Amino acid sequence: MSSMSGGRKMSVLQIVVLVLAIVLIAFISWWFFGKHDTGAVNxxxxxxxxxxxxxxxxxxxxxxxxxxxxxxxxxxxxxxxxxxxxxxxxxxxxxxxxxxxxxxxxxxxxxxxxxxxxxxxxxxxxxxxxxxxx
Ligand SMILES: [Cu+2]
Missing domain, CATH: 2.60.40.420 (Cupredoxins -  blue copper proteins)
Known part of the structure; x- marks a missing residue:
């Protein structure tokens, strides 16, 4: 039982890390492409x-x-x-x-x-x- 809850904690932590990673990637791409949009003019x-x-x-x-x-x-x-x-x-x-x-x-x-x-x-x-x- 204790190993079950231990496993559950791990997966919650993994989800948090995953969500943080996705937010970070989204922020970086927004930053990167945002700069390109305002910087370069066709x-x-x-x-x-x-x-x-x-x-x-x-x-x-x-x-x-x-x-x-x-x-x-x-x-x-x-x-x-x-x-x-x-x-x-x-x-x-x-x-x-x-x-x-x-x-x-x-x-x-x-x-x-x-x-x-x-x-x-x-x-x-x-x-x-x-x-x-x-
Ligand atoms: Cu000059």
């Missing part, structure tokens, strides 16, 4: 090309944009920030090094032939963003 098709606006204001917003592979793309940098720090944007992997005029919009064509993740930064490599081609 480009939208406009005529024959895709485009996405990136606000430049104390950093890049959205920080990550997603482009479709093989579709001509334009990144539209909208620089609201007057500080010199963000007056240049550099994509080392794509050989792009462009000036961003203050309080203006600059359209930068982006080659989407190759899938991959392309990081970019301001001229001083202080602020960072990412373009994902897939």
């Amino acid at each position: 480009a939208t098709m406009v005529g024959d090309h895709q485009q996405v606006e990136i606000k430049v204001d104390g950093g890049y917003s959205p920080e990550t944009v997603v482009l479709k592979q093989g579709v001509p793309a334009q990144l539209i940098f909208n620089r609201l920030d007057k500080s010199n720090c963000l007056d240049e944007v550099v994509f080392p992997d794509q050989g792009i090094d462009e000036k961003l005029p203050a309080e203006a919009v600059k359209k930068i064509p982006f080659n989407t032939d190759q899938a991959g993740e392309y990081s970019y930064a301001c001229g001083m490599n202080m602020f960072h963003g990412k373009v994902i081609v897939k």
